[in-house]
Amino acid sequence: MPKEVELTLIYIRWVDSCHQGGWISVSDLFKKYQKEELIQETAGFLLKETEYSYMVAQSKGAYWSPGGESDFAVDAIMEIPKVAVVEVRELVKKRKCQKT
Numbered sequence: 001m002p003k004e005v006e007l008t009l010i011y012i013r014w015v016d017s018c019h020q021g022g023w024i025s026v027s028d029l030f031k032k033y034q035k036e037e038l039i040q041e042t043a044g045f046l047l048k049e050t051e052y053s054y055m056v057a058q059s060k061g062a063y064w065s066p067g068g069e070s071d072f073a074v075d076a077i078m079e080i081p082k083v084a085v086v087e088v089r090e091l092v093k094k095r096k097c098q099k100t
Contacts, residue, residue: 008046008092009044009045009090009091009092010054010088010091011041011042011043011087011089011091012041012054012080012085013039013040013086013088014039014040014041014042014085015040016038018038039086042056042078043056043091044056044057044076045057047074047077052082052083054080054088055080056077056078056079057074057075057077058077060073061073
């Protein structure tokens with residue numbers, strides 16, 4: 001019997017970090033990086049929410065093991081710390097997804 005998994009599609013707007021490798025003058029550094037460049041946007045299927053983070057998958061589908069058994073699978077998993085989150089919105093209510 002197929003297993004049903006309920007997933008919610010969400011949008012997360014969050015602040016990322018940035019790294020500058022190599023030598024750069026301080027004045028050029030402050031010209032190069034603006035606050036707006038640190039804002040990121042992610043949409044995905046909410047897999048898990050904890051006190052500290054949101055875990056989303058950007059793709060979902062069926063997975064077939066070498067033995068021929070089917071399972072539910074996800075890809076491109078990202079975990080975003082809640083302290084970095086600016087906004088979270090539900091895009092699509094929970095939908096049942098089945099193994100095939």
